[in-house]
Amino acid sequence: MLDSTLTSRTRKLTTLAVGVVAGAVVVGGGIAAADAAAPKTDRQITNMTDEVAKIKAYYGDTVDAKGEHWASPDSNYANQVRGIESQAKKYLAQRVKHDHSGKKAIVLDVDDTSLSTYNYELETTFVYSPAGNAQYIATKTMPAVFGMNDLATWAEQQGYTVFYITGRPEEQRTPTAANLAAVGFPAADSSHLFMKNKTSPAPYLPCGANCTVTEYKSGTRAHIESLGYDIVGNFGDQNSDLAGGHADKGFKLPNPMYYLP
Template identity: 60%
Template sequence: MSRARLSRRSLALTAAAVTLGATFYGVGAATADNSVPRSDKEIPNLTDVVNEIKAYYGDTVDASGEHFASADSSYARQLAGIEAKAKSDLAHALHKGGHGAHGGHGKPAIVLDVDDTSVITYNYELEVGFNYSPASNQAYLDSKNMPAVFGMDTLANWAADQGVTVFWITGRPEAQRADTVRNLTAVGYKSAPDTDHLYLKNSANPPAYLTCGSTCTTIQYKSGTRAHIESLGYDIIGNFGDQYSDLSGGSADKSFKLPNPMYFLP
């Protein structure tokens, strides 16, 4: 997920069931409605929405005031269903050997987004009132680790045990590489998030395989990076993200949408 352009980031106050093809499995896409409300009655009450988000995540608070999602929350239960489906599909692709509908025959791989796909930003979002800024995000990452998204560490580790190579593609800037590596390792991801397997956005010096250079949209950046991974001899049998912009653009046999009602990123 990309946080680079704050002006395009918004709290997702609505969710719409959007069908983007049979390769997607998960939940409805959060959408940003650009229409102008004609009355205050057309606008969800922000306090109510935040309380609903807390209830969905099963908000728990520790002695130091840190907020965490609960393992028995609706969020965790929804994740479990998506992950069970994903594991079944990945196992089937590996057993079949053809690696999915596109018939890829490269080395099997999966791609994970980082924020709210591999690690959960819930505590950070509450700390900043869902008002992301690069400075507050960097300060948080410098001092804290975000917990693993329920079940995703287990799923990624299971895939690695089956001989699947795990990659990460994130919209986090290159400057956050050390924080990201530390966090992923600390919360239980066993695959090495090294420079060959963890891709961060480098706007100052974009890689040559991204023809859009420093002007890439999220979809161009992520799909272009997946295409690059495939050019290295891999077949991406599963692509995981919490935003549809993580998943669009091809270069994956199957994609899995994880729930995230906290914000929408185009």
């Protein structure tokens, strides 16, 4: 989950989080906790050039004629994502087969769960700026994370309602919905796409405009439940996408590029 315009977020290239911060604990591609003590020697610091090269190799970096970077469908990243999707599909199919009560839903994060920000990260050398990110989202179409559009479409065909919860700001609703539609995701209209609104926060969020990622995401899932839905599967690339309950099962997608607490 890039959820890139959450200005309060701590956003770190995993290289820095693992190498510069001593004592970091890595959980599923994110940092669960970190000791803020400074490294005592350079040997405790991962070389950034080497680590970025590892990220590019993991994604199977390819560069097109315009100089844009794309992940390869044959990459280790794509293979890992497919394995998670296979597990999720089996679980969702089993729930449909054995549980016929109520309205079932799945929830998808957007950045690096539904849409891949890999090219954006390479273009910006992993340095985020609100203005630059907004311009990128307004002018470019991010590709679907491998297979997630197919999984979401399949789930909808099985009777699941597909919701999206993203930390992108309300001002980016139009390009976000258009991007999701362009790469084959189910409809992301105003009833199904929830976005961060700091000017007029949703009344069901007690934290208002100052929610953490977990508070915002779990509070929005609680709202979806209040509408009569059982959130059978919750998908995200950050642990903060999945924390806080209000979903039967969480599925963590890989993302070694940044961390959102």
